[in-house]
Amino acid sequence: MSARVLVGVKRVIDYAVKIRVKPDHTGVVTDGVKHSMNPFCEIAVEEAVKLKEKKLFKEVVAVSCGPQQAQETIRTALAMGADRGIHVEVSGKDYEALGPLQVSKILAALAKKEEANLIILGKQAIDDDCNQTGQMTAALLDWPQGTFASEVTMDGEKLKVVREIDGGLETIKIKMPAVLTADLRLNTPRYATLPNIMKAKKKKITTVKPGDLGVDVSSRLEVLNVEEPPQRQAGVKVETVDDLVGKLREAGKI
């Protein structure tokens, strides 16, 4: 039985909230807005806890990078069954500029430090939709990766991963240690039961700084402008295919 699964969990604006762009166009409004765990990270935590319940792993460690509030996200993971948490403290301007490259450097450093055999992440975060952290982490560690996983099973010493790709489903076998990213259909995350929420209170969260892990979180990217997508215009209804072709010609599209 391998020792450790590392699960990355990101605190994002809740999926149900209507996003508003800041008046200065430097980002979106986050103050006073409801935040919760990224839905794909919930799926990642659920998968990790399931693997532990199948006795394939001994310990699930939840990791989050961010300000003090990131601990709430870690505690949600603990209430779902993770054993302990690591909060990598990044706040202020560093946090605003935090992106996949820095996070994957942090995760890679932690994976080595914690001697993790498996890293499970959500395939992407619903705020930036980058879909990069998993892949970058695997590359930095030179580990195999199973991204967009919709099914994960142990096949002897290897992991069999069914991946959701554009053409359908692809099945691969990868050796551990490895990185997986969770896709929507991997599982249905459990509710945090009340007894588990109580138990989570007693589980440990350690705080570290990126510097402690030898990671420089300065960003090479600069956000120039953030704006809302253009308002959707009403469409035009046509009666026949000929009408449609005619309209497309008029608009200069064909």
Place this chain on the structure above:
Amino acid sequence: MAALFTARRALVVAAGRGVRCLSQLAELPELHQMMRQTCRDYAQKELVPIAAQLDKEHKFPAKQVRELGALGIMAIEVPESLGGAGMDYLAYSIAVEELSRGCASTGVIVSVNNSLYLGPVLKFGTDEQKRQWITPFTTGEKVGCFALSEPGNGSDAGAASTLARQEGDEWVLNGTKAWITNCWDASATVVFATTDKNLKHKGISAFLVPMPHPGLSLGKKEDKLGIRASSTANIILEDCRIPLGNMLGARGMGFKIAMQTLDSGRIGIASQALGIAQAALDCAADYAHKRTAFGAPIGKLQAIQFKLADMALATESARLLTWKASLLRDAKKPFTKEAAMAKLAASEAATFVSHQAIQVLGGMGYVTDMPAERHYRDARITEIYEGTSEIQRLVIANNVLKEYQQ
């Protein structure tokens, strides 16, 4: 000098505890926020989609009750050693509100099991009784009920005409209980019966009776205006024999057990009423954004705005009273007056808000396509059961007068 330090530290600690209590009214502690999220998610995903159907078919949500049991919600205050979640009453109040926001019937099923059945056994039961009558009722597999009211007396609880006589090593119960919530789906009940008629209300005792049981039968399911997924019927006791060990608390303690249980139960019903009020407000506010009339969403009209303001005010005021009652109970302070205030305020808020919600929706509020009509029907009972609004006013008045005792 040392004594001064100790005294100051004690003061700081005490003040901290007090501040924590007050700030809980302003913002819930993290534990309660997490628990509220679980309940809200569950209600949204599992209860909202089926609530209308459950109401139409008068169907007990057995699957959902089992799932709630697995989440620990059927026995929130019960310690972990007995199979419960080991949380406080504030958590319980929040849970019932969130669930009721999804389905009011499910809310009352959870509330009756927690407050009216598990409550008295937890408080007055022996260790053996707790093992036998609590643990199996924490998982959602079994629910309990509470049999106090009779056809001849509801508010007049001291006039219990159900009798219990001792015969050898058994109690024999005879009588009829009315309006018992959950009874068609329950596996046990707390029954109140007179053991000493000449002692009047001090001659009432409480008993634990398994269901089904020889000598115990159920009347027809009442066809109610609202909370139709929760079964309500008479319990008829005809020479119902139970072991002596099934008496709960001491002989003659029944009335006190009933009143204390109802004090806590009122917080549960207040929470249910809050959930109904909130659901009705959600419905109305959403509609106010979407429905256009006179060239703009109706939310722009002051008439609608004033309604929404009054609805939100009534709900939030009642919520604060309910939370205060819960916090006092958790701090083991007297909470009878506050619980009565909470139940009164919340139930009247529920009927007011759901009434106004239909008004905001206009014709759409009157048809089953929208949940507003169900909230209106569900709300009505909250002013009646577990102490009518009139009884609540008497309880409050008694407490107020006591405070000003000459």
